[in-house]
Amino acid sequence: MTLSSQTKNLLKAHEEVDAKIEPNAGWRDLPIGAVIPQGGTATQFATGDWRTIRPVWSKEKCINCHRCWLYCPDMSWISEDGRIQGVDLTYCKGCGICANVCPTKVHAIEMHPEDDFKEDEAAKEGGK
Amino acid sequence: MALPDLAKKPQRFTGGHRACAGCGFPITIKIILQAAENPVVVGCATGCMEVTSTIYPYTAWRCSFIHTAFENAAATVSGIEAAYRSLRRQGKIQQDIDFIAFGGDGGTYDIGLQSLSGAMERGHKLVYVCYNNQGYMNTGIQRSSATPRGANTTTTPAGTQLPGKPQHPKDLTAIMAAHDIPYAAQASMSHWNDLYRKAKKAFAVDGPAFLNVLSTCRLGWATAPEDTVDAAEGAVQCNVWPLYEVEQGKWKLTFKPKKPLPVADWMKQQGRFKHLFRADNSQLLESIQQQVDENWQRLLERCGE
Ligand SMILES: Cc1ncc(C[n+]2csc(CCOP(=O)(O)OP(=O)(O)O)c2C)c(N)n1
Ligand code: SF4
Ligand code: SF4
Ligand code: SF4
Ligand SMILES: [Mg+2]
Numbered sequence: 001m002t003l004s005s006q007t008k009n010l011l012k013a014h015e016e017v018d019a020k021i022e023p024n025a026g027w028r029d030l031p032i033g034a035v036i037p038q039g040g041t042a043t044q045f046a047t048g049d050w051r052t053i054r055p056v057w058s059k060e061k062c063i064n065c066h067r068c069w070l071y072c073p074d075m076s077w078i079s080e081d082g083r084i085q086g087v088d089l090t091y092c093k094g095c096g097i098c099a100n101v102c103p104t105k106v107h108a109i110e111m112h113p114e115d116d117f118k119e120d121e122a123a124k125e126g127g128k
Numbered sequence: 129m130a131l132p133d134l135a136k137k138p139q140r141f142t143g144g145h146r147a148c149a150g151c152g153f154p155i156t157i158k159i160i161l162q163a164a165e166n167p168v169v170v171g172c173a174t175g176c177m178e179v180t181s182t183i184y185p186y187t188a189w190r191c192s193f194i195h196t197a198f199e200n201a202a203a204t205v206s207g208i209e210a211a212y213r214s215l216r217r218q219g220k221i222q223q224d225i226d227f228i229a230f231g232g233d234g235g236t237y238d239i240g241l242q243s244l245s246g247a248m249e250r251g252h253k254l255v256y257v258c259y260n261n262q263g264y265m266n267t268g269i270q271r272s273s274a275t276p277r278g279a280n281t282t283t284t285p286a287g288t289q290l291p292g293k294p295q296h297p298k299d300l301t302a303i304m305a306a307h308d309i310p311y312a313a314q315a316s317m318s319h320w321n322d323l324y325r326k327a328k329k330a331f332a333v334d335g336p337a338f339l340n341v342l343s344t345c346r347l348g349w350a351t352a353p354e355d356t357v358d359a360a361e362g363a364v365q366c367n368v369w370p371l372y373e374v375e376q377g378k379w380k381l382t383f384k385p386k387k388p389l390p391v392a393d394w395m396k397q398q399g400r401f402k403h404l405f406r407a408d409n410s411q412l413l414e415s416i417q418q419q420v421d422e423n424w425q426r427l428l429e430r431c432g433e
Pocket of ligand 5: 264
């Protein structure tokens with residue numbers, strides 16, 4: 001059976017929790033159930049592999065209005081010191097909201113099929 | 129507040145959650161959490177928000193978070209708030225903390241209504257946010273008392289026997305305002321500035337506050353993922369979802385469409401209303417428009433417009 005990267009991540013995270021339990025631990029030593037002791041662990045879960053279309057940003061056209069940053073449900077637009085730096089595809093599910101809310105006259109984001117990037121990425125992998 | 133400045137503040141809800149591509153409520157969470165100045169304690173009722181954001185051992189929340197059952201987010205958070213007040217009285221905590229309870233429309237309009245009513249009546253200082261996606265979405269799109277009339281859901285299937293949900297949604301925001309709480313408001317994730325301002329007010333009042341925030345479910349509404357913001361915007365523009373607030377008993381409209389769209393224009397964009405455009409359902413469509421118009425008139429009167 002081939003496991004998806006997401007399932008592998010999940011299993012790894014469970015193993016990390018399990019590894020903290022000593023082999024002869026009594027019930028008092030077990031971690032409390034259903035408690036996630038740390039915030040923001042979802043950042044270890046890359047939902048980007050759901051994506052079939054990809055936002056492509058034009059720095060030249062962008063007017064820095066931040067509508068993409070605001071309306072992206074997956075927190076994918078990077079803003080530093082109030083300037084949009086581009087999109088981080090780690091969590092981007094390719095919904096296309098950003099391209100849609102970018103002002104019509106500006107049109108700084110275009111959605112492209114993931115297939116268009118396959119060759120680029122294969123070349124990159126080969127070069128490693 | 130300008131958006132580039134809003135983006136300078138660290139976010140407390142992360143990517144990596146498992147909501148559908150193009151889901152509306154992460155946007156609602158983002159706007160509300162950016163409006164909170166203090167550390168927050170969040171309680172969340174079972175539903176899409178909780179299920180997709182806290183799949184063990186992952187959590188998208190960078191703040192204290194407690195998952196409650198479907199029916200008791202308000203009770204849980206009011207308990208936490210009461211404990212906090214006690215600790216503060218005892219001098220064990222000095223810091224200001226904001227308390228937020230999130231519930232879906234199923235968890236708020238229906239099964240959680242009594243615990244919500246109790247928390248509001250007891251006067252806890254908490255902000256209850258109903259992220260309203262107009263149906264029980266996490267269990268596969270069943271009708272709730274927030275689902276619009278005519279919508280196709282799995283428990284109101286549109287077919288030869290039924291043209292979708294028979295009832296008009298109930299007016300929960302007015303019910304909450306009738307609790308005489310200091311602040312109750314209706315907002316939409318499409319109108320971020322309005323929602324941000326309302327969230328600020330909700331955090332600032334000394335007592336309970338209630339926000340009813342329209343948050344598109346593109347799966348249940350059967351809309352394209354990229355149209356999530358437009359779909360919520362349309363509901364506001366056709367008066368299906370008016371934006372208003374009730375502050376210390378005073379009703380105020382916070383947005384007035386220049387020329388309200390026909391409700392049919394909003395419905396046309398959504399697969400859940402597809403059957404309403406058959407010739408045999410034209411009367412129903414008219415009757416829905418009439419009800420929306422009547423509600424709008426009543427709201428205008430309440431707001432002294
Ligand atoms: C007491 C109880 N009954 C039923 C369920 C099953 N259940 C889980 S989520 C859900 C629907 C939630 O609907 P809503 O509150 O509108 O949130 P949404 O999923 O739409 O975001 C239901 C019925 C449950 N968890 N607990
Ligand atoms: S496509 Fe969707 S998830 Fe990806 S960056 Fe744009 S808004 Fe965010
Ligand atoms: S919405 Fe468009 S113009 Fe605005 S910041 Fe994003 S990319 Fe730039
Ligand atoms: S079913 Fe609807 S509310 Fe639930 S995650 Fe998907 S789009 Fe969001
Ligand atoms: Mg719902």
